[in-house]
Amino acid sequence: MKTILFIEDESSLQxxxxxxxxxxxxxxxxxxxxxxxxxxxxxxxxxxILLDLVLPKINGxxxxxxxxxxxxxxxxxxxVLTNLEGIEDVNKAIELGATTYLVKVKYSQEExxxxxxxxxxx
Amino acid sequence: MKFKEVYQQLNIFSQCKRYGLPLWQCPxxxxxVMGIFTIATIFTSYALGAKYVSxxxxxxxxxxxxxxxxxxxxxxxxxxxxxxxxxSRMKSEFIRIISHQLRSPLTNLRWAVDLLVSGDLxxxxxxxxxxxxxxKENGSRMExxxxxxxIVSRMETEKTxxxxxxxxxENLVRELxxxxxxxxxxxxxxxxxxxxxxxxTLFGDLSQIELVVENLLDNAIKYIHPVGDIVSNGAKGNxxxxxxxxxxxxxxxxxxxxxxxxxxxxxxxxxFQKFFRSENARRAQxxxxxxxxxxxxxxxENNGGKIGFKSEENxxxxxxxxxxxx
Numbered sequence: 419m420k421t422i423l424f425i426e427d428e429s430s431l432q433x434x435x436x437x438x439x440x441x442x443x444x445x446x447x448x449x450x451x452x453x454x455x456x457x458x459x460x461x462x463x464x465x466x467i468l469l470d471l472v473l474p475k476i477n478g479x480x481x482x483x484x485x486x487x488x489x490x491x492x493x494x495x496x497x498v499l500t501n502l503e504g505i506e507d508v509n510k511a512i513e514l515g516a517t518t519y520l521v522k523v524k525y526s527q528e529e530x531x532x533x534x535x536x537x538x539x540x
Numbered sequence: 541m542k543f544k545e546v547y548q549q550l551n552i553f554s555q556c557k558r559y560g561l562p563l564w565q566c567p568x569x570x571x572x573v574m575g576i577f578t579i580a581t582i583f584t585s586y587a588l589g590a591k592y593v594s595x596x597x598x599x600x601x602x603x604x605x606x607x608x609x610x611x612x613x614x615x616x617x618x619x620x621x622x623x624x625x626x627x628s629r630m631k632s633e634f635i636r637i638i639s640h641q642l643r644s645p646l647t648n649l650r651w652a653v654d655l656l657v658s659g660d661l662x663x664x665x666x667x668x669x670x671x672x673x674x675x676k677e678n679g680s681r682m683e684x685x686x687x688x689x690x691i692v693s694r695m696e697t698e699k700t701x702x703x704x705x706x707x708x709x710e711n712l713v714r715e716l717x718x719x720x721x722x723x724x725x726x727x728x729x730x731x732x733x734x735x736x737x738x739x740x741t742l743f744g745d746l747s748q749i750e751l752v753v754e755n756l757l758d759n760a761i762k763y764i765h766p767v768g769d770i771v772s773n774g775a776k777g778n779x780x781x782x783x784x785x786x787x788x789x790x791x792x793x794x795x796x797x798x799x800x801x802x803x804x805x806x807x808x809x810x811x812f813q814k815f816f817r818s819e820n821a822r823r824a825q826x827x828x829x830x831x832x833x834x835x836x837x838x839x840x841e842n843n844g845g846k847i848g849f850k851s852e853e854n855x856x857x858x859x860x861x862x863x864x865x866x
Contacts, residue, residue, distance in 0.1 A: 430648045
């Protein structure tokens with residue numbers, strides 16, 4: 419079973435989408451802020467990270483930068499899952515090393531899972 | 541430029557009021573003050589210089605004083621521009637964050653309802669399902685409204701951020717029609733496409749043009765029948781949307797024709813206005829923000845094209861736009 423680290427400060431979304439991912443047969447580790455997310459990424463080495471950008475303590479961009487600078491975590495694919503949709507945000511996240519960028523409002527849960535499957539296959 | 545627009549440009553007081561800045565911080569006002577002051581000083585210096593020509597120290601002092609005053613005014617002007625730039629930056633930042641904050645709970649709502657409706661968490665009764673669907677629909681409506689407001693706000697603040705690429709309008713239209721097929725079917729509408737052969741490609745912002753075609757197609761489908769008249773068994777029939785794409789001079793011409801409700805004559809002049817919704821539109825659809833056609837017009841014009849329509853009540857509407865070939 420593949421492990422996904424879900425870094426998202428909205429606990430209700432953690433609950434909803436976390437449940438959906440579990441049903442899709444993934445093992446989920448939750449982090450409600452950037453600091454915990456970063457710590458868990460280094461400790462647990464998940465197969466994939468789902469990352470929101472607006473996060474307490476350490477924001478998503480800094481989490482991403484940190485992950486990609488660390489030799490131990492730089493190869494873990496990171497899917498940005500956020501509701502920020504400005505071109506500058508997308509470009510910045512991709513430049514920092516995000517594998518793909520998804521705007522929540524434009525996707526259903528099934529579609530996000532399909533993207534996750536695709537990234538994990540690659 | 542019309543006389544009224546020229547007058548508005550020259551009316552410093554109304555310009556400053558628009559920025560919400562006090563007069564002494566308003567760049568336009570300060571420029572006028574500086575202009576008057578500069579002209580006045582030229583004459584005064586000349587007069588004083590001629591009178592005290594025997595005492596150069598006084599002339600130097602006067603020039604020194606004038607330069608200092610001009611320097612202070614320029615400094616204040618620069619500062620007021622900085623304030624304006626900062627206000628604009630704050631506005632963009634505000635929109636960026638607010639969009640995230642407003643959308644996040646809506647995504648949660650939609651995804652939670654999806655999970656419930658899927659039945660994975662337990663069986664849902666038919667009656668419950670109906671109300672979950674209402675919840676979901678309204679969540680989606682709110683998301684759409686926020687998206688439209690964001691597009692409008694971005695259009696007004698960042699007019700130049702379009703990302704231009706080469707693309708085929710025909711392919712884009714066909715792709716959007718196949719996406720809208722199920723939606724059209726639920727309204728019992730048939731969509732036909734007619735295109736000229738070997739149409740040249742366009743050079744423009746693909747995602748922006750996609751939004752325009754999507755909006756026009758959506759409107760044509762949604763406003764084809766009066767409310768309560770939507771049938772799924774084909775009883776109404778004869779509802780047809782015809783899309784044509786042609787080459788006209790140095791432009792690509794797109795047209796979408798429906799035989800739907802049409803727009804009353806007296807309302808036609810308002811149709812591209814922000815938040816305007818026609819009486820017929822409101823009767824046919826309670827949903828809608830009145831922003832779609834405003835977005836279409838601004839987008840087409842930003843991409844160097846023209847947009848228009850002709851419509852007759854109860855007979856249908858034809859919306860068209862042109863875009864320049866590369």
